[in-house]
Amino acid sequence: MTYRVIQVGTGGQGAHWCSTFLRENVDDGLIEVVGAVDIDPEQHENAMEHLGLDESQCYTDVEEAFAEVDADFCTVVIPPWLHEDVVDAAIEHDLDILSEKPIADSLEASVRIAEKVRRAGVQMGITMSHRFDQDKTSLRRHIQGEEAGPLDYIVGRFTCNARSYGTWGAFRHEMEDVLMIEGAVHQLDFIADMAGSDCKTIYADTWCPDWAEYEGDVQALVQLRFENGTRATWEGAKANAVGLNGWKSDYVRAECRDETLVLDDRELVRYPYDADGEQVVGGRTADPEPVMLDEQEKWSNTWLVEQFVEWLDGGEPMATNVEDNLQSMALIEAAMQSSRTGEPVEVQSLLADTRASVEAELSD
Incomplete structure (x- = not known):
C-alpha cells in the first residue's frame, strides 16, 4: 500500500x-x-x-x-x-x-x-x-554481537564551536536548556539504546559560559546508571574553542569485557582484550583494528x-x-x-x- x-x-x-x-x-x-x-x-x-x-x-x-x-x-x-x-x-x-x-x-x-x-x-x-545513523547503528550491532562480551560502560562526547548567535539556528539561542532539549535528546537516546536498558538514575551539571551567546545552558557533563548495571558518561558542549565531535560526528567508546570499541567521527575501531598486554604505566598496548560500518540502502x-x-x-x-x-x-x-x-x-x-x-x- x-x-x-x-x-x-x-x-x-x-x-x-x-x-x-x-x-x-x-x-x-x-x-x-x-x-x-x-x-x-x-x-x-x-x-x-x-x-x-x-x-x-x-x-x-x-x-x-x-x-x-x-x-x-x-x-x-x-x-x-x-x-x-x-x-x-x-x-x-x-x-x-x-x-x-x-x-x-x-x-x-x-x-x-x-x-x-x-x-x-x-x-x-x-x-x-x-540512533539509526550508519555509524551508531554499526556500533550498536557490534556491542550486541558475540565478540565484544558484556558491556560495562559507555563514554560519549559531542562538542562544538557554535558559540555565536545564529550558528545553531537563531531560535535555539533563545531557548532555555537548549543543549538538553535539542542536542542531548539524540545523544542520550542512542547511549541508552546501546546500553540496552532503561535509565535508573542520572546526574547532570549544565551551564552557559560567559562567551556563549545563548540564553540557556549549552555545556553539560552527565552521568547515567542503567537498570541493567551499565554506566555511561556524556560530555556535551556548544561553546568550545574547537568542535572535536560535532553533529553526526560523535565520539562513543564502549568498554566491554572482551574488547574496547571506539567510534570517532564516523570511523569505528576495536581493541581486543590482550591478557599478555596488561599494564598500568604507558599508553596503548596494541594498534586498533578497523571495523567496517554496516551497509544498507537507507539510514x-x-x-x-x-x-x-x-x-x-x-x-x-x-x-x-x-x-x-x-x-x-x-x-x-x-x-x-x-x-x-x-x-x-x-x-x-x-x-x-x-x-x-x-x-x-x-x-x-
Whole structure:
C-alpha cells in the first residue's frame, strides 16, 4: 500500500524532508505526498520542487490542510513547542503521525501527547535519526554481537564551536536548556539504546559560559546508571574553542569485557582484550583494528519513514514509537532537574509521577 502524507514544515529541516527523507520513499512507492504546510509561503517551494506538489496543495494553516486533503498520516517538522497543537489537529482528523524529535519541549507535554495518541488509537513515531545513523547503528550491532562480551560502560562526547548567535539556528539561542532539549535528546537516546536498558538514575551539571551567546545552558557533563548495571558518561558542549565531535560526528567508546570499541567521527575501531598486554604505566598496548560500518540502502530519517510505513502495514511498532520514546524525554527532563537541584534524579520515578499527573489532568 502507498500511504498518503501531509508534510508539516517545509523550511529548515523540513527542506531536507522534502528533498531527501520523503523523496526517496516516494521513489520506492511507499508514500505519496499529497499536501504540505508551512506558515511561510516562500518555503512551499521546497515541496513543489522536490515532491511535485502544485501551489493548490500547499497551505499555511494546519487545520485547513487536514480538513481539505485526504491523507493517511502527517509528518511534523516544526519547533518542539508547536508539536502538541499539530498532534491535536491530526487526532481530530484521524491521521497517524510521524514527528521529528523531541516529542515536545517538556516531559509533561510529551506524556500528554502520548496519552492523547493512545486514547485516540492512532499511531505515532518519533524520528530519532542519530540512533539509526550508519555509524551508531554499526556500533550498536557490534556491542550486541558475540565478540565484544558484556558491556560495562559507555563514554560519549559531542562538542562544538557554535558559540555565536545564529550558528545553531537563531531560535535555539533563545531557548532555555537548549543543549538538553535539542542536542542531548539524540545523544542520550542512542547511549541508552546501546546500553540496552532503561535509565535508573542520572546526574547532570549544565551551564552557559560567559562567551556563549545563548540564553540557556549549552555545556553539560552527565552521568547515567542503567537498570541493567551499565554506566555511561556524556560530555556535551556548544561553546568550545574547537568542535572535536560535532553533529553526526560523535565520539562513543564502549568498554566491554572482551574488547574496547571506539567510534570517532564516523570511523569505528576495536581493541581486543590482550591478557599478555596488561599494564598500568604507558599508553596503548596494541594498534586498533578497523571495523567496517554496516551497509544498507537507507539510514537515519529516510530509514525511519520506511519503518513507520512497515508499522502502518501491520508490522511491529517502530522502536521509536511515541510511548517507548518517552524514555528519551524522561532522560532529558531528569537531567535538567538534576542540574537545577545538584542531585541525581530517579528517572523511572519521574516518568511515573508525570504519567499520573497527566492522566489525572486529562480525566478531569
